[in-house]
Amino acid sequence: NAGVTQTPKFQVLKTGQSMTLQCAQDMNHNSMYWYRQDPGMGLRLIYYSASEGTTDKGEVPNGYNVSRLNKREFSLRLESAAPSQTSVYFCASSVSVLREEDEQYFGPGTRLTVT
């Protein structure tokens, strides 16, 4: 049981380049999330997917797009990377968005640097 997996673990981009961060979970969870973590701050929600086929903006969605490819996979795309997007990106999943007691399981994170 791998839980939540993310690829790549590290990435360096030049300003203006694009890339896709991949995330997959094997826990049969309905809901998936993308967060970013900046130094000295907690995690902030970028986008989430309540269930397969739906996606919605979170707190900091500008500059990102997402795709919920199927129940297992949720990808995050940077179309034109900017230095302000240098961060650590976490994917997470939970049984449902509807129950406040559902814990979120996190992937190992992707450390992205944009020069």
Place this chain on the structure above:
Amino acid sequence: AQKITQTQPGMFVQEKEAVTLDCTYDTSDPSYGLFWYKQPSSGEMIFLIYQGSYDQQNATEGRYSLNFQKARKSANLVISASQLGDSAMYFCAMRERNNQGGKLIFGQGTELSVKP
């Protein structure tokens, strides 16, 4: 306004002693959940403990307990018998029932260092 406040950027504790990490929260939602996560230097986020707003008793999980004071809107994490492996960042987070998307709102974290 900050929804989750962790006022201790860094804490030190001697091995085998207990330590309390502070967390206060702000919400008008009557139904919410409070979580603590641990982030070691390797970077992953590890779930530690959960407290529901309607839970009558404080949550406990092994050496972790949550001192929940609803009227004061505080949810402090208590780690008993600290171990060297407890050195990490600790994040308090809240999930509100009426918050669309069920997102976790995180505090800024407390860095705990356990001294031998």
